[in-house]
Amino acid sequence: MTISTSDPRKELIAAKAAELGFDACRFADVTQAWPAGERLMEFLAQGRHGEMGWLQETAERRGHPRAMWAGARTAIMLGTNYGPDADPLAALARRDRGTISVYAQGDDYHELIKGRLKQLAGWVVARFGGELKVFVDSAPLMEKPLAEQAGLGWQGKHTNLVSREFGSWLFLGSILTELQLAPDGPSGGSCGQCQACLDICPTKAFPAPYQLDARRCISYLTIELKGPIPREFREALGNRIYGCDDCLAVCPWNKFAAVAREQRLHARDALRAPTLEDLAALDDAVFRALFAKSPVKRIGRDRFVRNVLYAIGNSGEARLAAAAERLLGDPSPLVRGAAVWALSRLLDAGAFGALRDRSTELDLDVRAEWNANPLTPAV
Structure with missing residues (x-):
């Protein structure tokens, strides 16, 4: 786990995070300007969120981390590796079987990570004081831009986080705290000229690099869309029955990925290719x-x-x-x-x-x- 040691509190927090099972821990300043808020508004204005009305309803709070909590100064960004033990693309050839996205083949990560975040948050308060709030993909906090700002990785051309250490496979959790902790800088990673994630998308859900039209994304279609899936996309679904890993699995940075340490995130046998x-x-x-x-x-x-x-x-x-x-x-x-x-x-x-x-x-x-x-x- 790589951290900046300019603040001894950070070293102690990161060590405790590792003890609790987190694979990455870095820190971001949340008091600065937030360009991600503008990108979100453009995404919504173009209607690319489809039926995900909750994005529109919570847009103001998503516009800046401090819109969630005005007292926040620092985001403690945590990553949990969920790297698979097999190539997620291999199951696509087994046409009489279904493919379920890697993240959903094991236990629900929300509960696992939220429990650990609460433990870490309690420890931080007991050790250093200050108020804080915990988030894990269930509140209007834009975690991927925060993770990029903290240096856990960068948002690739497919808009997902890419990590130098874990490739495509990081679950994110966040703790906003009123403590002023020295921020870590961005990781400096880059996709370069590669656009493998854009080329492989079965439904052409990326209008341009770093842009997603969720209405065309198989993850949206199979998970968020409540009615019949539009006929124009049905053949492209193939045997994907919950989510899609194509743009993640094809990323060259996965050469550095490792299998998840946490057993509860490993694929259940019944869900590998049912x-x-x-x-x-x-x-x-x-x-x-x-x-x-x-x-x-x-x-x-x-x-x-x-x-x-x-x-x-x-x-x-x-x-x-x-x-x-x-x-x-x-x-x-x-x-x-x-x-x-x-x-x-x-x-x-x-x-x-x-x-x-x-x-x-x-x-x-x-x-x-x-x-x-x-x-x-x-x-």
């Missing part, structure tokens, strides 16, 4: 049991099975049509509509038309899916 057939059969109770203590649980069973059905449609595996057909009678119109799309990809025109003729489902959302398919005439 079969689409098994996932399509999940009811709500089994879904909740399978994804207990997982961030996947927050999107709910219906949205998750929607994603699974799009992956089934992309699989090219005719045998999976039976799994999709069973869901034509699902209580959720979101699931029923995705099942129709999957079947339109796996069945020939005759079989698909006959299936539609036997369908008694008349709700408008599902009828739109039937009618959108060129294999049969509209009803």
